[in-house]
Amino acid sequence: MKTTGNKKAVEPRWVEGDVQTFLSLSDADMKLIEARLAISRLLKAARKSQKLTQKAVAEKLGTSQSRVAKIEAGDPSVSLDLLFRSAFSLGLSGKELVEAF
């Protein structure tokens, strides 16, 4: 896929990092965003594997179904703190969370 006969590679219409640049995010910021998304995916998977509804998780966690939905959606209004509390209240261990990084 890489080596067609072309001398010059096609101009990329945009390059990786554009969003980061556009929003002027540091590498640390980017990593944090990725971590959040990874964790939210982990949480959704964990909930499903335990056959719980978002409502049930919300109760464990002391919050509302809608917030759990936002947690799983990677909504920016959800902090890492809340993500980790969710993870712990779902019984995830540090080891399992490492997967997200």
Place this chain on the structure above:
Amino acid sequence: MKTTGNKKAVEPRWVEGDVQTFLSLSDADMKLIEARLAISRLLKAARKSQKLTQKAVAEKLGTSQSRVAKIEAGDPSVSLDLLFRSAFSLGLSGKELVEAF
């Protein structure tokens, strides 16, 4: 260590979990608090091993020296988000962090 001749074990003057109970913290809350402390220790160690001052770290991180002090002190006014951003900006990986749990 378990089986001395005593019929009855000494009354513990307080049992583990008292603080938790007193403040009515969930297990998830406790784990989060422990995680925070673990990370703050890690951060302090990382900074020192890189021979940086709090001021220098503050600049990397886009904040003030005083907040870095609070980060390292495990001050409750510091969120997990900030702890992770600090860690990343010091070059620590997510894995290293989560393994500290």
Place this chain on the structure above:
DNA sequence: GGAAATTATGTCAGATTTGACATATCCTCA
């Protein structure tokens, strides 16, 4: 199909976290 359950989205007031600043305390090295 359609009712019921589940999940998603939007909004908001109150709570928490933020960087910044002032200032206090602790080091350390001459």
Place this chain on the structure above:
DNA sequence: TGAGGATATGTCAAATCTGACATAATTTCC
């Protein structure tokens, strides 16, 4: 001993995050 750098503590207004609620969209069964 003390001057200067490093670290700690307190405070505040602005920014962000929170749970709760309403309601929309989607999925699941019959």
